[in-house]
Amino acid sequence: QVQLVESGGGLVQAGASLRLSCAASGRTFSMYAMGWFRQAPGKEREFVAAISWSVGFTYYADSVKGRFTISSDNPKNTVYLQMNSLKPEDTAVFYCAAYGDRRSLISRTARWWGQGTQVTVSS
Numbered sequence: 001q002v003q004l005v006e007s008g009g010g011l012v013q014a015g016a017s018l019r020l021s022c023a024a025s026g027r028t029f030s031m032y033a034m035g036w037f038r039q040a041p042g043k044e045r046e047f048v049a050a051i052s053w054s055v056g057f058t059y060y061a062d063s064v065k066g067r068f069t070i071s072s073d074n075p076k077n078t079v080y081l082q083m084n085s086l087k088p089e090d091t092a093v094f095y096c097a098a099y100g101d102r103r104s105l106i107s108r109t110a111r112w113w114g115q116g117t118q119v120t121v122s123s
Contacts, residue, residue, distance in 0.1 A: 002026045002112040004096045009117030017084045022096030024077040033099040034079040038092035047108045086121045094119050
């Protein structure tokens with residue numbers, strides 16, 4: 001099993017920045033990639049970003065390209081999401097996710113999930 005713990009959410013004004021962190025523990029050698037999803041009120045959970053663990057390839061949803069940056073600190077088994085130029089429509093619960101293999105990453109089918117952290121952007 002892999003355990004994921006997020007931190008860094010909060011309430012900010014539009015245009016501000018936030019950095020989310022997600023620390024993985026347990027059988028971390030099972031992870032192929034880590035990333036983030038989000039779920040806004042009344043909407044389905046959607047993919048935000050991911051990073052492959054071994055070579056650091058990054059993937060982004062079109063809605064966050066140019067504003068969000070995902071990075072990782074492999075020795076710490078931690079992934080970060082730097083969010084700049086935040087918009088009210090970014091308001092959501094952000095979930096850390098981990099993938100077990102390349103196929104699941106391509107299909108955006110995460111195997112392990114964190115509990116989520118709330119990000120609220122006021123206008």
